[in-house]
Amino acid sequence: MKNITLLGINSKFVHTNLAIRYIKKMIEQVEGYNLTMVESSINNQLPNIIREVIESKPEILLVSTYIWNREFVFKIIVELKKINPNLKIYLGGPEVSYNAAEVMETYSEVDGIIEGEGEKIITNLLQKEEKDVLGLYYRDEKNKDDIKFNGHETPIENLDIIPFPYENWELMENKGKIFYYESTRGCPFRCSYCMSSIEKSVRSFSLPRVKRDLMTFLDAGVNLVKFVDRTFNLKKDHYIEVWKFLIENYRPNTTFHFEISADLFDDEVIEFLTTVPKELFQFEIGVQTINDRTMKLIRRKNDLEKLSKNVVAIKDNIHLHLDLIAGLPKEDFETFKSSFNYVYDLKPEMIQLGFLKILRGTEISGQIEEFDYKYMGFPPYEVISNDDITYEELLKLKDVEEVLDFYYNSGDFIKSVDYLINNFYSSPFEFYLDLADFYEEKDHFKVSHKKLAIFNFLVDFYNEKKFGDGERKTRFIEYLKFDYINLGKPGKYPEWFISSKDRDHYHEVVEKLVEESKFKNNRQGFKNTEMEEFDIDIFTGERKKTKLLFIYEGKETKIQEC
Template identity: 80%
Template sequence: MKNITLLGINSKFVHTNIAIRYIKKMIEQIDGYNLTLVESSINNQLENIIREVIESKPNILLVSTYIWNREFVFKIVPELKKINPNLEIYLGGPEVSYNAVEVMEKFPQIEGVLVGEGELIVKKLLTKDRSKVLGLYYRDSQLKLKFNGFEPPIPNLDIIPFPYEQWELEDNKGKIFYYESTRGCPFHCSYCMSSIEKSVRTFSLPRVKKDLMTFLDAGIKLVKFVDRTYNLDKDHYMEIWKFLVENYQPNLTFHFEISAELFDEEVIEYLTTIPNGFFQFEIGIQTVNKPTMKLIRRENELEKLAENVLAIKNNIHLHLDLIAGLPKEDFDTFK
């Protein structure tokens, strides 16, 4: 029986890591492994995270790597390998998927890097010879880097189990729980890694409703959808919204990342009826400078965006995002 530890380092204590929970659920379908989640934040001491990982006695360590924790991860990996030279360390996530060769050359302590969606790759890594696993960078017996090609995107997302346990929802009602009803992005923004994968896939509506009822029954405070652009498929997103409103709870908020200019008059009218505070939207404007929009391939319809934002601002909490330092911008244009 081997021990596998899944490490997620969040940007804040109240956050949860959905990726390591997905992977844990997939590995639970395989016999022969004891699984431990180690979840911390970048505000914790490096030594404490290392100690918690070592105390879990892992044979294999799977690490979720993002922009907010990459420096932490790159400091932890060599230290863990010093303490346990036999530990197999694999990294996954967007901060290593697109520069895997560079990362593995810089950190010889890393056994491999999982590229893309990790759920099926991990299962194959644990059940097949590495030379037959797509989506994996690894070292062969001569320590040469090898890559067998990309694992295709998962066509049927419903095969991925719901990531959370009922007990952890009920015991951590003050934390932020992340959820997705779609994967992929159709846009081509030059600054965003999500633009690399073009296919957009959805979890089925019956599956989504079942998952959301689990959140509703647990009585938690905030669920953040991590769909790249939630409001792409009107039939899909409106059905979900109507289901949530039918099961409205006054102390629960659902957060969505949306493109405001995609809303038509029917959707705007519907949104004005949403109970105050039940929904909150994060709207990625990024820039209002037209030369910059063209360069980054993100040409917003600013007039329609402004009109729609003003129409829904009274009952929906809004976050409007800008990115500083884009091409053709300086301090004056950003102001």
């Protein structure tokens, strides 16, 4: 019996590696192998990962290689070969598939590289000689510097032959992790920057198979299942059936995340989506840019009017992430502002401001000279500049990305930031750019900050910009007070927070809640509520005193006037 170890190094502890689980399940169907799965993250120490691999006593090591773990992987395999020169090491994954020969020439420790779908290729590798395996780069037996390749392996036609990747016990024991899942492979679109555009056909697992898999997740009660289908809503008869199944078998604590194109939905689908239970679905929508010239160059087409209409229609009950990419061809600093403002005005739960990466194998990796791209020579190969945007401008956008996370994506500044944008700025982008400049001037980016400090910095920003005292300042502080209390029971009140709470009335309200059995006793009532009086009606802006009761129920805060 040969010992095989599968190594997956994730970018975060909460992630799960889908690839090595698929491979493990496929090898289990081949006799003669003992399997060990070593899964870690880039936050672990290299010696710890090396030790765990060596203790599994592998004769063959299979490693899943990506942008986020590439440098880790190469450091690890060099040390592993020192410890065990006879260990056979095979790599797979997008970070080695498109320059396999170059990788093997650079790293003599690599015995082979899988190009394509590993499930089929590795199964063949374990049952045949290397020279007979398609999709495999390997070394000639007599001359190890001679890299051989037998040609490409065809994609797996019947995806159902690939077993469900997860064990029931790991689902039950790790409910808080992110479990990746796919119901289709491939993508018909040709976005020039995307690895998925390389395989243009789309294959699907059968619906009965998908439903069985999803029921396993539901029965285990996991928190988040993230579909890795590149565009989930391609085939209506497929995706609608999946969604109907999830609604019919709804579990309140399980959420399913999908990457979708919002402008593909027709009116029937939109009407259906408005019936989805809140928190059941998350949609990630790649807008990337609204610049017509850029969209044509990257082979992407967005029906912006339909996209915005559909987003507005479903955002009340579906958690939405909208994506932008800075550094695309012919997207300069000014046109990027328009893309940012378009997405911001749709008010999704999260705006993901990403930066173009020049990935091997993509069309854009062959257009470096055409657009004068400069990019980092190490993962994640992020763009430094091109002929339309400078390094300094991209750094500005990096700063905007960070304050956007603080003051928008956090969901902590619901009222106060809107007040500032609507009253003192011509657009959302101008506000975040101004705030980013303030953070940079004050050196706030150089250290991490607690939540209270981020609130305090916004007050400092208001004062520094001299937006005004009197009514303007009153309104800003009242909205900020609301945002602060809305987060949860305050443990500490900042200096700018002057409480106007009617304590006697607060006691009466809590006692009534206890009488109504909302809480067991007064102590629990005070612990899970807060009351505050405001000089304005927070929801209408009318100038009148308003008392609000905040009831904290898990992640949600319920608010009622009293």
